Amino acid sequence: MVSLGIYLYLAPSLPDAEQLKDVDLQTPLRVYTEDGLLISEFGEKRRSPISFDEVPQQFIDALLASEDDAYFQHIGVDFKGLARAALELIRTGRKKSGGSTITMQVAKNYYLSSEKTFKRKFTEILLALKIEKALSKQEILELYVNKIYLGKRAYGIQAAARVYYGKTIDQLTLAQLAMIAGLPQAPSAANPINSPERAIERRNYVLARMRTLDKITDEQFQTAAREPISARYHGPTSEVSAPYVAEMVRRDMIERFGSEAYTAGYKVFTTVDAARQQAANLALQRGLLSYDRDHGWRTTNDNRSVIPSEPLSLAHQDPVLQEWLAKADPQQDIDWPQTLEQWRSTLNRRPDNGVLKPAMVTAVHNNGAWILLKDSEYWLPFSRIEWAKRYVNVNVIGDPIKAAGDVLSRGQEIWVEQLGDGYRLAQFPEVEGSLVSLRPRDGAIQALIGGFSASSNEFNRAIQADRQPGSSFKPFIYSAALANGFTPASIINDAPVVFEDASLESTWRPQNNSGKFYGPTRLRQALYKSQNLVSIRILKQMGAGKAINFIEPFGFPREKLSRDLSLALGASAVTPMELATGYAVLANGGYAVKPYLIQRIEDDNNNVLYQANPAIACSDCDRNDNNDNNNDLDAQQALEQQLRDSLGLTNEEQPAEQPKTPLAPQVMDSRTHFLMMSMLQDVVKRGTGRRALVLKRNDLAGKTGTTNDQKDGWFSGFSPDLVTTVWVGFDQHVTLGRWAYGSNTALPIWVDYMKEALKDVPQRPYQQPEGVVSVRIDAETGLLAAPGQSNAIFEYFREENVPQQPVKSAPAFGDDSPDSDAELIPEQMF
Template identity: 65%
Template sequence: MTKTSPLVKFIIWLVLSSAAGCGMVIMAIYLYLVPNLPDTEALRDIELQTPLRVYASDGLLISEFGEKRRNPISYADTPPLFIQALLASEDDGFFEHSGIDLKGLTRAAVELVRTGKKKSGGSTITMQVAKNYYLSSEKTFTRKFTEILLALKIEQSLSKEEILELYINKIYLGKRAYGIEAAAQVYYGRSIKDLSLAQLAMIAGLPQAPSAANPINSPKRAVDRRNYVLARMRNLDKISEEEFQQALREPDVARYHGPTTEVDAPYIAEMVRQEMVDRFGDQAYTGGYSVYTTVNSKRQTAASKALQQGLINYDREHGYRRSEPEFSLVELTPENDNPLLREWFAAADSRFDIDWPSTLEEWDNYIRQQGDFGLLTPAIVADVRKDGAWTYSDNGFLWLPFSGMTWARPYLSVDSVGQDPKNALEVVSIGQKIWLQKTANGLELGQMPKAEGAIVSLNPNDGGIEALVGGFSFSANKFNRVIQAERQPGSAFKPFIYSAALANGFTPASIINDAPVVFEDASLENTWRPENHNGKFYGPTRLREALYKSQNLVSIRILKQIGTRTAIRYVEPFGFDGKKLNNDLSLALGSSAVTPMELATGYCVLANGGYAVKPYLIQRIEDDQGTRLFTARPAVVCRDCDDTDDTTEAEIMQPAEAPLIATEEPDTFALAPTAIDAFEPTPEPTKAELDDALPIIPAAQVMDPRIHYLMVSMLQDVVRRGTGKRALALNRHDLAGKTGTTNDQKDAWFSGFSPDLVTTTWIGFDQPQTLGRWAFGSNTALPIWVDYMKTALEGVAEHPFEQPPGIVSVRIDPETGELARPGQRNAIFEYFRQEDVPTEVSPSEKNNAPGDYSTNEVIPEQLF
């Protein structure tokens, strides 16, 4: 029997002691860490941070907000080929191991002992799930041991498919994309289910270095990683040789795709964002809420284009503001001191002596920094000739012909422009920043308008916002003029004064003297001498005629007769703040500042039969599971409703967890009657079902139907024969509205409607200044309205305004407003409330011929 040498015994003892010591350390770590491990069952109900998404009423995406772009996808909906690519890249033994890879961990430990550096972590996908959902990214042994123990626990609680689903939805893949579906959208603009094999391999290879080696930041590294994943798939026989070779040859087309917005409505998106933050705080950005608005995507798109084109047209009419060149072409320089090379450069034509890579790099940086400006695209002039210019934009080099610049007469002042340009050299210069616009006539020179505008379109039957654009470009200026800009509406406010007059004894045939007046009022700083926009006076005028001709002095006189306080009390229920309305006669001319939204709200009453509605934007809010949290309950025009609903605003805004259908006994719910032998409790109704079952809230009627009909008929005459004639281009008979222009043409308005849609447009400068001598509501704001309504009412049948009982039509003398004489040839028909029909017959000859009030010889009437 041989004796074991003392050295061998020592070595054996040392190994056993070390193993025992390691075992005790591991046991101690295990006993220390296990009690603190989280419950992995909670992973089944984990809530991933997903962004806030805003949709139009038809489900098209308007915008999304949140630091993390995420689109959760189920394991069942994930392409099997992607699963194979992911496992080949990250963990090919995933379906065999129990959560940890002993071989990989051992290899990592040996590398750490041998080199002193951590080269590989030996992490499995399960371990990465444990780290991503529960642990930090700190590199400590305690964190690693906890990760291993958690992985083992997760494997006991969840199936392999559930673990993979958690992983593919949580993992960061660069460019704010979390999860594979978000990454597919960010890099390729498509769903993961629509990607090719090469693209799937690209996404599968991103987890290793998502920021440094994604196909946008580092295309070459990303393609190398993609090819490695493909090679691994081939070695594991997951793809054929033919598939492998074809995928290797496929060029990568990845580029950054921002949020895939389908509707251009940034001002709407910002309104929703502010409302959601008010309701949910910072959780609004991470809770995965989906907000469905009242916005009609077709009308919203039309509104954006109409407003932009209208502002561009106005700006062009006032001339081109040429800017100085800001960029220079980078010229080539000799790389050494060769005299012959220097001599060649000196003699070379400078037009062809350009370092284009360096030049375009600078230009690209500028273009990338520009936002979205809708119809206009930023560009830089690269070369100019007489017949046009080469320009550089995000679409590369584009030829801008001189025919697209002929409009560019130099701007001299708001009322004058210079001569027509003779060639392109007179318009643009090399290195100049310009704007381009694609039109039906080809590429044209554009210009960023200095004037601003707004357009808002409401459903008059419930106040739903159908379209809203708060300015030319949200990228250039986030000020929302629809709800923030308070401007004088001018004559666009007159319909409300006329409505008050009709409710206080006036008729459309009432005769008012359109003659000069002067005011000496203590509330006014100076003597006020109002006049009509053309400086003329028309003498005795019927109320109807005065409205469609927009005669200021008639408006002042009728307001004087009914009283400003009476008028304010009358129009307040239309949606105006009475405290903001001027309590003096200037109210008749629209001197009280209102927002376009407030004016449109008032016009809803004129469009819907006399009912007050409030604008609203959010139809419903859903959580990330599709559960409805909020449903709007606006007051709705209901002509057949007799009973009113006393539901309070607090009840309308109740949270989803509020008690539902409670019976007399607390904490119980009503049960539907069932057969005794098959008695089963009825499932508790969802909030969505309860919301849908609630009765409507009838809108309050604030205008007599007969007054409403008279007012609408007068506003229809504004379109048929007055300042709103341009609206006749729509070839409809159910349109009405009113233009508005303020003093010195600082604001131009048109508010018009059909029974189905109310739209208000406004144009002006943010810092009030004149739009020009010839700028009026009729030729500046109205064309935008017409352009928009052409699309907005497409396919909408004409809907005549119904004549209510108590309205009669009689023949009158147009000069006196009294009943026409038998056989009178110039008699016209006029509408009256039955009790307001004239009783006197017009005399056969007028006692007084209408005077000429157009001269300054007439002594103004003093009104105090």
């Protein structure tokens, strides 16, 4: 009667066990590359749900041996176990075991609190009986292994396998499976990281139970019981390092879903290409380290020492040992076991930073040093130390060092740069940088880095740092000029000029970096030689307002663009992302695309919640705005087919039921684009971007940039398939040094990245559009070449802008020809 009364009292409040079939487990937010590699995960609970069929049989045997060996025989409640627990409580006054079955634990974990009351226990029993009627044994066990807490933020056996062993559950040994199977009893206090002794005792108990139940052989038991503990903490496994990308996605997801973003198991697939992101990581870090080496060795906190442990105490009573200790050399005779343990503990507290690895100096010789890394000891030859001349200031370094001991000492904490065949002495650079790489046809972000290390500074310079772009902004001024009647052969006087302009607040005397003036200069020459006075004069002729109206649609916020002549020299601060967006227009044929990072969002059941549908740059698509065509279904389908054909997509890759693909607006006509692109190719072929020639491609174009006092170094360049912007500078807006320019700071990083990013991409030279012709002109005047003129050059023009007047005489140029490379100088803002 008592049982009946309890049932009648509790039954109305029991939840529906059928709901467990549709239960949503709290799983973290995961961020992936476009090709499905994990970038990062966010959330308090680490969980990776798996199906019953994915659980190894040996783990099921271990779990049941540990928790509920009669699981497949009882009806959800082990009445004998409950009776035993009750008698134990009555006899001792203490509850040693709860008699809970796995089904009862599922009831508690999914529906009930952890309070220890009789009401909760009776509710747990009744719920277990309902669950057994609603679900199969396999379904219940699947719920259990995915919900149970196993320590170190790991919920479920798959997460535990990754946290403790860095593997999936099906890759574990018998001993490791038994270790995890023993964790539910005391996951925090007896896990193999917090308490190895208790964990191994519990593991061996599980193994012994398996042997008793004939689930393993005696040989298997003996082997597994002797296996040493191999568990250590494994943080969230990242297959691709892109911390700035991960943070951008996290913020976006919080805006979309609130705190649910951390627990609902959302999967975000970004546009990032894994191989390109990895290439960008290496290129940027190695480029910044190269700059850092060129400016000498700084004494910083990174160079602190961990003093080696002394030999055995001098107070030792053994007279023989006392005599030895009195003669011991404290520089050599140290307590090595204790010292190595201390050094390894220090190293384990310091995370890797990309190509930089923490190390301890263990011994120093004239010709090199022995260093200890987390995994082993390595020899660091003097040839990889000798760069470390003393840093004096940004323009001065000290005398050459003569031995490794000039900079290193035993016990010193250092950084080393990982190379293909070993390591090189390094230091954490103070200089910063960023890289943004976009797919110009639609603005998809292929790679993004906001600084040398997100672990040391989360400030994302790619999207948050407004910096003056210097001469790398000039292509937009020149594009506006070409759209407003100028030609690549237009002659502009590169001569001194003084501006009395109220908007500039003072008299302005701009000049070229060399201090020289080159007189009448063709527009093409002025761009690849980066002559400042020409840029200023063409902007003055156009007017800043007209130039801004042309440039703004490229993706630059209007409020950031200066409305005075300093606009011509890149004095308007923009972010690397904004500059890359502008260059995407130059790369894709003249179409404004918007950068985007999230390709699609899926829920925990792989349902697509969001799918990006970016506007596409398509020069071959029909953009007829005629109302009849817009309303005609056949015309729309034809337009879609043109777009698919232009992108090389099959009909299957873009099903008919998907949203129509929008077309990016054209903000530069094809003829202006071709002229501008050909001028930017000359920057690479014969101007300040010539370092890019090492890539041996004929479809590259771009522009360097260096701001006043060398505070910023830039290179933005592109092929038809990829546009990339690199920035280098100090966060404090101080000079990079008198010899630092975009061409030797940012451009080498760009080259190293593009070498890998375009490795398997075929060359695609830009096609000359209709209405553009090539004619022979006189290089000095820009007029038509005289018949038979031997030093004439070819230039592109719109048909209507071809010079009509021939040159009156044909001068013969020597090394000082306007097309000579002899006068090339680094570019500078002013």
